[in-house]
Amino acid sequence: MTEEDKILEEFTRSEYKYGFTSNIEQELLSKGLSEETVRFISAKKDEPEWLLEWRLKAFRHWQTLREPKWPKVEYPPIDFQDISYYAEPKEKKKLDSLDDLDPEIRSTYEKLGIPLEEQKMLAGVAVDAVLDSVSVATTFKETLAEKGVIFCSMSEAVQNHPELVRKNIGSVVPYTDNFYAALNSAVFSDGSFCYIPAGVRCPMELSTYFRINAANTGQFERTLIVAEEGSYVSYLEGCTAPMRDENQLHAAVVELVAHKDSEIKYSTVQNWYPGDKDGKGGIYNFVTKRGICKGDRAKISWTQVETGSAITWKYPSVILKGDHSIGEFYSVAVTNNYQQADTGTKMIHLGQNTKSRIVSKGISAGKSNNSYRGLVKISRKARNARNFSQCDSLLMGDQCGAHTFPYLEVSHPSAIVEHEATTSKIGEDVLFYCQQRGINEEDSVALIVNGYCKEVLNNLPMEFAVEAQKLLAISLEGSVG
Amino acid sequence: MENQDNKLQDKLVRQFADFEKNWNGSVSEHFRNLRKEAIHHFGRMGFPTTRQESWKYTNIKPATANAYESAVDPPEPISRDAIAPYLLPETCRLVFVNGQFQPDLSEIPELSAQMVVQPLSRAFKEHPELLEEHFARYGKYEGSSLTALNTAYADGGTFIYIPDQTISEHPVHLIYLTDGRSGHRISYPRNLVVAGKNSQVKLIETSASTGGEACFVNAVNEVRVMDHAHVEWFKVQEENLLDFHVDHAFVNQDQNSYCKIHTVTTGSAITRNDLNITLNGSGCETHLYGLYWLGSKQHVDNHTLIDHARANSYSNELYKGIMDGQSTGVFNGKVMVRQDAQKTNAFQSNKNILLSDEATINAKPELEIYADDVKCSHGATSGQLDEQSLFYLKSRGIDPGKAAALLTFAFASEVLEHISVEPLKQYLSEKIQQRTGIAW
Structure with missing residues (x-):
């Protein structure tokens, strides 16, 4: 075995660091999906009639749809009747301070390395911790309330701000959008709701830690962020999940609405259980994320670091409707072992003088497949649209695949659209250069990969950038192409 | 429209029986079966629709809305003037009208030893063993119903065989003229080129029309480039704006061979070019160049697939488009690098200029890579x-x-x-x- 192979194998064998389960009592709905399930969930959450109706419409539409087959991923068929559609930690007492939190849940977060208190003190991050489907702890609410920012769980928003939810839910991702969006609309359990009033710059980074905990429970998060005129918000989302053998389905929907002159920055670090080194288990991550720049000069920026999940199927998109609006997408996707990722973005240019920028870095190792799939569409009326896309793939090992499927649809002559993609391995000359300067091979690779992803990592908020760099370091230690 | 689609499809399947009768046992069992299977396949698949990913941007329905007839025999006389604009000096020239060979307009000079340039219909009789070895071996019809249709009906076209160590002195110039003066015509040009080891040949293929009613050209080309052979192929497509042109090409390259293909498109209402290049040997070199300049409501769809199956090959692709009027340009270039194809270098570039507010460009450059020691890149731009x-x-x-x-x-x-x-x-x-x- 050559040195290279050895290092590669070492890398391939590194097991999922965050695999464990916490024993919290759970209320589990028996498996299966029917109108009753939808009614049960809605009743459980004490939802108004219109929302139940909407869920039911979504459910009936979902029944007419078939699972999409076009992504370049392979997995055994999912039995949607073999999933429990609702789970929540039993304890439902309202909490005023972190000390009231279930010690089990707290230790779970501590194991994950995200002590709430510390984060509370660090850069002032309000954490809306979602354990399975129900919000358990929310902090900094008062500080936010002062500014008029609403940041709460979706269920609370439905109770306390029904008019805002009703107006915006499904406005960016209608339940007719796709198979998984319809499923989510029918059975979504909870999620985060965020409303930034006009002219407010949200005083802190908002973050939610998602975590799939109960075995056999599909998790259907629904996130809605509305930024009114002239406001700014940065939202962070990070995920880790315990090690499980059976595949778990996760079909979330995220909707962003950016009004005139507002800016939404949405960052994700996704590190769900990717399955073991034989490709057994792992999360199926089929997510619909979309934002709309409704007003002029609005800006939406997606940043994602995807290292987890057995299968990722995710295309954070921006509809550039307002004139001079801007859409950005920065992504690092790492796949290893038997992981499959089909991810990318859609930039739909409708308004005039709109701009979009796509930077996608794929790294595949082991026997994984990593695809970039993106659409840039310049509509007939989008005068002076500008797009730049860069999709780079790095291959480590000769068993993996890297693919690029960009779609460019240009219908206006004033548009300037540029797309470029490259695929290569880490250059021997670059490696040699580092080593020749006394840096060992492993550190050189880490250095090069970090440099390779820097453009994306730079766009993450500081706390996340640290976590993301750690994640990359863990996954790519010592892997040489 | 759906009905018309089926109408033409049914008609073509039905007419096959008559077509087959004309062969009257003059062809071997092998080809008879092949054609039967092919038409059967076409009957099952029908014309492609925009629901298929590879036809997503090209709606072929307008092309299937006419009641096409095959060429009449004997063909209407055609004057030398009709082909005069396309003539090039010092070539070996074969002229076809609606897929039928025109000896009077053709000019085949004395060829190097054992080199064969002849209409396919004659080759079936004179070189059955060569055809059996190569015909329909590279152009598999399973993936394409139009290739199946061509395979069933193909008799108009050219067979070119260049023996080992032979260099073709003159470029071979094939002129395919569609003549719609007496009604809608459908033709099935089929070229088979076999370039032996260390051989060299240049091919020019001109597609043009005399005008009249709308015609449908459904062409298939098969090219085998053996070890160290060198093939250059220039496709010039300038039919009139009523016509429809679909062209599937299948090129198989053996090791250390060289192939260069130019596609220049200015004509036709709808043009669809599929270039499938398979690099079966190591050390191959492939260059694809394309230029399209369209206006009015023209539509061109260039699909290319370069399949790197073995190591150490090089491919380079450059397609450029100028879009005016309400025209639409589609570019779908795919580079596939298989696991064995280490040390592959593949480059691809698609550049477009839009001259009018109503023109559209749809580009889809794809990379599908399963080997790690490669250098691949693609770029696509659209602008002014x-x-x-x-x-x-x-x-x-x-x-x-x-x-x-x-x-x-x-x-x-x-x-x-x-x-x-x-x-x-x-x-x-x-x-x-x-x-x-x-x-x-």
Whole structure:
């Protein structure tokens, strides 16, 4: 075995660091999906009639749809009747301070390395911790309330701000959008709701830690962020999940609405259980994320670091409707072992003088497949649209695949659209250069990969950038192409 | 429309029986079965629709709305003037009208030893063993119903065989003329080119029409490039704006071979070109060049697939488009690098200029890579003429119209300059110059 192979194998064998389960009592709905399930969930959450109706419409539409087959991923068929559609930690007492939190849940977060208190003190991050489907702890609410920012769980928003939810839910991702969006609309359990009033710059980074905990429970998060005129918000989302053998389905929907002159920055670090080194288990991550720049000069920026999940199927998109609006997408996707990722973005240019920028870095190792799939569409009326896309793939090992499927649809002559993609391995000359300067091979690779992803990592908020760099370091230690 | 689609499909399947009768046992069992299976396959699959990913941007329905007939026998006389604009000096020329060979208009000079250039219909009789070895071996019809349709009906076309160690002295010029003067016609040009070891050949394929009713050309080309062989192929598509042209090409390259294909499209209502290049050996080199300049409601769809199956090969692709009027250009270039194809270098570039508010470009450059030690890249751009360059020319006293024409011509020239047949290069340059609409 050559040195290279050895290092590669070492890398391939590194097991999922965050695999464990916490024993919290759970209320589990028996498996299966029917109108009753939808009614049960809605009743459980004490939802108004219109929302139940909407869920039911979504459910009936979902029944007419078939699972999409076009992504370049392979997995055994999912039995949607073999999933429990609702789970929540039993304890439902309202909490005023972190000390009231279930010690089990707290230790779970501590194991994950995200002590709430510390984060509370660090850069002032309000954490809306979602354990399975129900919000358990929310902090900094008062500080936010002062500014008029609403940041709460979706269920609370439905109770306390029904008019805002009703107006915006499904406005960016209608339940007719796709198979998984319809499923989510029918059975979504909870999620985060965020409303930034006009002219407010949200005083802190908002973050939610998602975590799939109960075995056999599909998790259907629904996130809605509305930024009114002239406001700014940065939202962070990070995920880790315990090690499980059976595949778990996760079909979330995220909707962003950016009004005139507002800016939404949405960052994700996704590190769900990717399955073991034989490709057994792992999360199926089929997510619909979309934002709309409704007003002029609005800006939406997606940043994602995807290292987890057995299968990722995710295309954070921006509809550039307002004139001079801007859409950005920065992504690092790492796949290893038997992981499959089909991810990318859609930039739909409708308004005039709109701009979009796509930077996608794929790294595949082991026997994984990593695809970039993106659409840039310049509509007939989008005068002076500008797009730049860069999709780079790095291959480590000769068993993996890297693919690029960009779609460019240009219908206006004033548009300037540029797309470029490259695929290569880490250059021997670059490696040699580092080593020749006394840096060992492993550190050189880490250095090069970090440099390779820097453009994306730079766009993450500081706390996340640290976590993301750690994640990359863990996954790519010592892997040489 | 759905009905008309089926109507043409049913008609073509039905007519096959008559077509088959004409063969009357003059062809071997092998080919009879092949054709039967092919038409059966077409009958099952039907014409492609936009629901298929590879036809997503090209709706072929307008092309299938006419009641086409095959060419009449004997063909209507056609004057020399009809082909005069396309003639090139010092070539071995074969002329076909609606897929039928025209000996009077053709000119086949004395060829190097054992080299064969003849209509496919004759080759079936004279070289059955060669055809059995190569015909329909590279162009599998399973994945394409139109290739199946061509396979069933193919008899008009050319068989070119260049033996080992042979260099073809003259370029071979194939002129395919569609004649719609007496109604809608459908034709099935089918070329089979076998270039033996260390051989060299240049091919020019001109597709043009006389006018009249709308015609449908459904062409299939198969090319086998053996070890160290060198094939250059220039496709010039300038049919009139009513016609429909679908062209599937299948090229198989053995080790250390070289293949260069140019596709220049200015004609037809709808043109669809599928180039499938398989690099079966190591050390292959492939160059694909494309140029399309469309106006009015024309539509061109260039699909290319370069399949790197073995190590150490090089492929390079450059497609450029100029879109005017309400035209639509589609580019779908796919580079596939299989696990064995280490040390592959593959480059691909698609550049487009939109001249009008109503023109559209859909580009989809794809990479599918399963080997790690490779260098692959692709780029696609869409935009306008560079303002700085325009300004530079204007500041030198050149009027804006001429400056734009000069830059447009320069844009196209990047493709044309790689044409190695001088008279053809000249011909195309002049054509592009004319198209810019100014006096040079």
